[in-house]
Amino acid sequence: MSNKKYWKSLEDLNNSPEIIKKAQNEFAQEIPLEAFLGNDALNSTKTPRRDFLKFLGFSVTAASLAACETPVRKTVPYLVKPEEVTIGISNWYASTYDDGSDYCSVLVKTREGRPIKIEGNKFSSFSAGGTNARVQASVLSLYDNERIQSPAKAGNAATWKDIDNEIGSKIEAAAAAQAPIRILTSTITSPSLNGLIADFVAKYPTAKHVTYDAVSYAAIRKANMQTFGASVIPSYDFSKANVIVSFGADFLGNWLSPIQFARQYGVTRKLNKDKKEMSKHFQFESYMSLSGANADVRVAIKPSQIGAAVVSLYNAIATKAGAATISGAKVNFDKSIAQTADALWNNKGKSLVVCGANDANIQSVVNGINAMLTNYGTTIDMANPLNLAQGNDEEFIALVNEMKEGKVSVLMMLNCNPVYSAPKALGFEAALSKVPTSIATADRKDETASKCTYICPDHHFLESWGDASPKANTYALIQPTIYPLFNTRSFGDSLLTWMKNPMKYQDYVKANWEKKMFPLQSAEPMFQNFWMKSLHDGVFELAANPISTVNWNYDLSAAASEISKETGSELEITFYQKISIGNGTNANNPWLQEMPDPISKITWDNYITMSPKEMEKRGYNIIHEKEEKMNTVNLTVNGVTIEKVPVFPQPGQAEGTIALSVGYGRTMVGKAGNNVGVNAFSLVGTNGSGLMSYHSSKVSIADNSEKYMLVTTQTHQTLMGREMVKETTLSEFRKNGKAGNHTEMLFIADGHDHKKVPAHTVNLWATEENPGFPKPGLQWSMGIDLNSCIGCGNCLVSCQAENNVSVVGKDEVRMNREMHWIRIDRYYSSSMSKEKAEAEKKGVIDMYHEMEIPEENPQVVFQPVMCMHCNHAPCETVCPVLATTHSNEGLNQMTYNRCVGTKYCANNCPYKVRRFNWFKYFENDQFDFHMNNDLGKMVLNPDVTVRSRGVMEKCSMCIQRIQEGKLTAKKQGREIKDGEIDTACAQSCPTNAITFGNIADKSSQVSKMKEEDRSYYMLEELGVQPSVFYQVKVRNVEGHSEAHHS
């Protein structure tokens, strides 16, 4: 057993009596039985028992009689069936998710012509089969019935013909009058669309394309322009880095290209008996980000200190390299900086320093550090730059000023929502009102589109043709997987129409590929074949340009002096993106709204995170309980005030700082996302270099007397204080592969004496003489590597899409009724351990006492938990109706139509993975989350039952995929190939942390994984023989066991 003390939340740590009481109950809510039965009104009703029985009997008879009639169901076949469609069999199409902030190469599963699931495309070397939660959830956004269903003029539906005529003439008029036409878009990586916009600009020379991203990375391009003369963002390769240092860049969650980076990072975190090396990750940040939670060493600093931290790291390395130092303020965590510098210097050329600050000066110094470490040419590739994040803040601000002056005559907007996402201080909304012709191409009447003259709705990406190029020499195609649901039109087609070009955008893309991409290769001599192959693969990748080193001859002293001007304050704020909602584009997606934040585990809200110590000082409530409302404050940043923002205690939050996520507080996105949280974008300001600054020192908070309920999936479903995460350190692991993975021992009777035996050898059910039922051939098993799991929650949404998991809404989550089949437990740990106590000669009482002291900067561990498919399942033995049974393939099966909802199984489950349907969540307007309309229901997987009220449900290990995979093998008359059958969670895991397969096959990946020393079963001592195993988490923390407390 691990000797660390884990706690799931502060209440857990403080051992509050509520928690202890709750730990005894499966369902935290008391069922108001007494109140109901004790109601006198019930006795005095006019319906006495006899009448009731009469009515009951009558209705039962009536129902039975009604059931005798054969229900007439119609079956409507295709009139002319498309050749590629076989009803009941899915078709897969390769496409690309590229919404200007996330890029991912995907495979789209369609059934009878409707997309129902998105998975990673392993043909892509860029995203390499990974996805994130937002990509997974995008399929639900397709079926959002609040999308605008036709073009509109001044808010009223209009025809394309009328609108095209008007817009066409306005463009002509503007061009004739030499008046500026502006095309404002988020990042476009599409070679074809960029080409088309260039054509447009060539035809109408007063037009200009301005790129604006809601969350900007402009500083990186600007810094590279300054230091290397190229306005690019290089490619990063985390997989080649032995030491990773991040200053406030959440590269696993949101920074630049998180899916790609997570995959690379995962490679460096893999350990096995042949590979005992892993990367070391330092994170300097103010709020607890996903990357920070995964870091080996996390240093909590104020956002204003990032510049100083980068400068002092530069100086520490410059000293080692014998280069000139630059001037900079001393930081109070120089010990950590020195340790970081040592680690980096020892891994010269095999390290990577990244920084999240949108400040060109700081980014320049970071470039200097990487140059000194000779990382250019290994982990940083300037020769194959990324095409992502092209947003140019300066041009955008200039455009807004131009608009304010009334100069812009036509403004087109694609894939951006600046009325919502631009800083309030910039006054975009007022500026927009001065543009005579404004055209939005948004998919809904959102904050910006509603204020535009015309709305020319664009397709959803699953309805579109297009292409993309996330980085140099890497191309991808977007192909439609469904006929457009509404009267929408792709932006490319709109532009072509307005340019009076009769071509279709689809043909334009194809022609562009014929002209530009086709000649780049020689494998396919015919274009049609090349086109079909590219469509099939979804990607077309050329050999990368040879990676090159750089010459560093940039003087950083000016940058250093700019950095030193940054002064902090008592209270500073950081704005960040949540992994679920991101920049808020998909805020009307209930899957994303209900997905718990990986760190706080809060759903359906954003909130100020503050260190518990500071909250206590301010007298705020730090016990985040189900029924406990949180304090709220009025937050003023950069002169803009938002009232009534709840405050949440977040361990790891740097003292004197708060953080608030953007993407919330939408007002015109739809029923699911409207007025959820507050809009932090409005508070964003600009920094000295004229770029958007996602932190600020001009913060004040004032107490608000109102309190607010935040709901979380965290404090319930406790594991009764039992420990199930095992961890060790890298040096221990090198010495002994089984480090941290102690076998649980159990006392059993031995004649008149007792003896200690390994817990897993004790078996209540089967004995050697009676081994139970035969288990031939297939035994499904799943391995989860806690060392490479980053807790991003992709698996959770992937599972939700695959298995028709319901969304229950904020109020139901509050009552512990969320339905997710897989949860990701997040545990904070305290640095006190038994070894440490022994070394420090601490007594047991002192040790336990210290284990309970709240850590200000705790270590974090993530553990995905789904049904363990116990081979001796406690749930099966208590079910009175045999609704949950075991298969001979090792699966714990749940038969919904047998279940009568006693919930005994959930009570008896040691892992608390069973979910009860308290309500009918579909076709029920009480749960207005797309499943109550015909359009939304199109996303449902037809191979999985939609569970109704009153039944228990849980992870089935994607039994529908297992059965499908088996059948495919049977039909083809061959054995199942390892890796052919994959669960939804495992398939798209960006770090490949989940492995699924047949453990009876000794050559399978999962079998080999199981043989590793790090493998263990959670709560093995219970003897339930789970089918899911974990691998011990290893921390690379030698000499850094104590993170610095700033």
Add this chain to the structure above:
Amino acid sequence: MHTINKALKVFFKPFVLIAVFLTFNVDASYSQDIAAGEKLFKINCASCHKVTDQKLVGPGLKGVAARVPQPAEEWLIKWIKNSQAVVKSGDAYANKIFNEYNKSVMPSQALTDDEIKSVLAYIANPPADTKAADKKEDAAPAASAQDSSTVLYFLLGLIILFLILISVLNGVKNSLQRLVNQKEGLPEPVPVNYNAAFLKNWARTNKKIVALGLIVIVSYGAKAAWNGMMGIGIYEGYAPEQPIYFSHKIHAGENAISCVYCHSGVEKSKISNVPSANVCMNCHKAIQEGTVTGKKEIAKIYAALDYNPEKDTYGPNPKPIKWVKVHQLPEHAYFNHAQHVTVGKQECTTCHGPVAEMDTLRQFTPLTMGWCIDCHRKTEVKMADNPYYTKLHEELKKTYGKKPITVSMMGGIECGKCHY
């Protein structure tokens, strides 16, 4: 007394007769020559004629005997044996018909006079209505399944009726006896209700039999109720009317078209699929008229596709055909055709019955879980020739030895195989 008894006997006679009549199931089928005529008609005439007044190639034959020159039989025999001879003979009616049908020649039929007479007898007594006949034919097997129980109920009802009658008549007899006795001055019979007293006495002395009888009656009632309840949701024999009168008998039976030709998904997918209308058109672009329903039903396919058979063009207004689903699996159950047909090598008829003999498709099997499981318990897995099972079979042999491996031994009756 004798007179009364005699009267009673007379009174009972009809009942006895009814009972006798009922016990012999009188078959009211066609007489022999009509049946033979039907057979001959179908072989020789049906390709051009219908027994209704509907025209096919030649005229509809309803009431033909009344139309033709009399004596009809003689004339018709001549005409059928050699129509051209009749035409050439200058027969006015023959020439009129010949010209009316664009001088298309009715081929001479090599039939004997008796055979022709049989055919004419059939034409004179055609089946009431094609659809009705089909329905009757279809309903018959389903009814036969219920026959035994229906007869039983009927007899039971009769017995009860008779018992009531006996008791009533007994009462009448007693009253009459009393009147006779009064008139003749004889002492009155025992002034008690004879029947009730007798029954009471009998019951008192035969308690065991009464108890047994009660148990039998109650159990029988319970069983009937139980069967009734269990039958809820089972639609065996369900044969709904379809929007197009499509006959599997003609397609799969007479024309012997393979099931998979139309139900192409059956070997690949979970759904065997109702064929799309373009599959119908593979044949029905050429075959524009059916043998039973003529152009009427095929025209519905054309209407669905908005196809104009004369111009051979498709219009812009197709309308999907809304077939009525016949086989409805119980809810929450997953079934895969490919697993059963391709892997399990099951015949379609195992579950769907003699489809090739059905004009209107009928649910042949109950499609209940018990029925599924029963088959899974009995059916051997087709392991030979499928390498998927090779290793698995080796392992299973360790447990089961040489016993044949059934589906259930491999986990084929586990819940999760069909419910997820």
